[in-house]
Amino acid sequence: MDFKEVMNELQPLFREVFDDDNLVLTTETSADNIDDWDSLSHIRLVVAVEKKFGIKFSYGELQELKNVGEMAETISRKLTEKQS
Amino acid sequence: MITASSRLGLVQEYRHRNIQGACVDLVPFSMKYAADFVRIRNSERSRYFFNQQYKLTVESQQVWYEKYLHRPDDIFWAVLNKQQRFIGTIRLYDIDPEGQILEQGSFMIDEEVAGTAPYAAEANMLSMDFAFDVLEIGEIINRNRHDNKVMNNLSRKFGFRFVRDTEINGIPYKYYLCNREGYMSVRESIYSLITYWSER
Numbered sequence: 678m679d680f681k682e683v684m685n686e687l688q689p690l691f692r693e694v695f696d697d698d699n700l701v702l703t704t705e706t707s708a709d710n711i712d713d714w715d716s717l718s719h720i721r722l723v724v725a726v727e728k729k730f731g732i733k734f735s736y737g738e739l740q741e742l743k744n745v746g747e748m749a750e751t752i753s754r755k756l757t758e759k760q761s
Numbered sequence: 762m763i764t765a766s767s768r769l770g771l772v773q774e775y776r777h778r779n780i781q782g783a784c785v786d787l788v789p790f791s792m793k794y795a796a797d798f799v800r801i802r803n804s805e806r807s808r809y810f811f812n813q814q815y816k817l818t819v820e821s822q823q824v825w826y827e828k829y830l831h832r833p834d835d836i837f838w839a840v841l842n843k844q845q846r847f848i849g850t851i852r853l854y855d856i857d858p859e860g861q862i863l864e865q866g867s868f869m870i871d872e873e874v875a876g877t878a879p880y881a882a883e884a885n886m887l888s889m890d891f892a893f894d895v896l897e898i899g900e901i902i903n904r905n906r907h908d909n910k911v912m913n914n915l916s917r918k919f920g921f922r923f924v925r926d927t928e929i930n931g932i933p934y935k936y937y938l939c940n941r942e943g944y945m946s947v948r949e950s951i952y953s954l955i956t957y958w959s960e961r
Contacts, residue, residue: 715914716870717951724957733961739877747879 678756683730683749689728691745694722704746730756763897765858769833771895772856776836780891782883783959787891788837790829792852794839801871810909811869812932826872834858838868840884848874849881851888856896863892863941864902868912883955885919886948893941900940907933919951920944 678686684702692700696714708714714722726748727733732755734742742748763771780787790798799817801807808816829837836855840849852867865888870881892898903921905912913935917923920943926938 711845712910713914714913715917715918716875717879717915719876720879720882720958722955724954730930736877740873742876 678730678753680749680753683756684745685750686729687726687745687749687752690725691722694718694725702745704749705744706746708746726752732756732759763860765860767861768856768896769858769908772834772836775891775895779885780838782887783955784843784878784883784893785848785880785887786841786843787851787884787887788841790826790837792819792823792826792845794847795819795826798822798839798850801869806872807869810906810912812906834863838884838888840880842874842878842880849884849894851884853888853892853896853901855902856898860897861899863896863898864901864904865892865932866904877959879955881915882951884937884952885915886955887917888952889939889944889948893944900938901944903939904929904934904939905937907935918947920947 684704688700688702691702692698695711695718695743697713700711708719723734723739730752732752738751742751774790778789792824796819799819799822802811802813803816807813815913829835831856835852835854836856837852837854838850839847840851842848849870850867851865853863853865856863868881868885870884875881892901901921903916905916907926916937916939919939921937921939922934922943924938927934
């Protein structure tokens with residue numbers, strides 16, 4: 678799954694976690710742009726992403742994620758690694 | 762129903778006893794954590810949201826700690842991860858011996874690790890479990906700086922209801938209360954999240 682496809686898959690997932698059907702993701706979307714993004718919703722999001730894509734983020738990867746774009750890149754890379 | 766003296770006895774007992782969770786442990790604070798505590802509390806973000814006008818030092822924390830040891834109605838925990846690294850604090854204080862109310866505060870998790878596991882969620886859950894199940898407290902007070910989005914969101918998600926706007930040292934704060942019923946209405950979903958995480 679490439680980066681763009683991952684971004685498309687993340688959109689409905691974010692809308693569900695943050696309970697906002699109008700939420701529109703960009704690569705720069707982060708906790709700074711979403712009012713309801715706190716530590717609990719962050720963990721809910723990570724769990725939802727892991728379940729959706731069948732991956733696990735490492736501690737280091739979670740520390741490094743700065744925005745949705747970086748999350749999508751990491752997911753795409755991990756999916757590629759999984760397939761090879 | 763426990764008596765006032767039993768309740769204060771439990772406070773003393775748990776000032777010497779760890780509470781173990783799946784991702785964190787609540788450990789009675791001691792001065793061996795003071796350097797890490799001061800480092801995290803003196804971050805720009807912590808100072809802003811704790812409305813802390815000055816930088817803490819290990820020495821100032823020693824003075825505070827010695828006064829704390831003489832208070833019968835206060836439990837201050839260090840939050841440790843499962844590698845026993847100090848990652849934050851949480852506190853229950855002004856614990857009413859009759860069990861009506863107490864206040865939760867001094868809640869912080871090191872920004873460096875906050876997003877890597879449900880540390881904040883579990884530390885909060887463990888302290889509230891203790892308040893409602895062990896101390897049999899009626900209500901918990903929480904006061905957050907008005908613009909502390911993260912903590913205001915977290916308070917609501919843990920069953921706290923907004924009561925009123927208030928002020929501390931000239932800064933607007935939001936005052937919340939949570940009773941057992943409000944907490945139990947949300948606890949299961951939070952517990953499930955933490956359990957999933959601990960087993961991943």
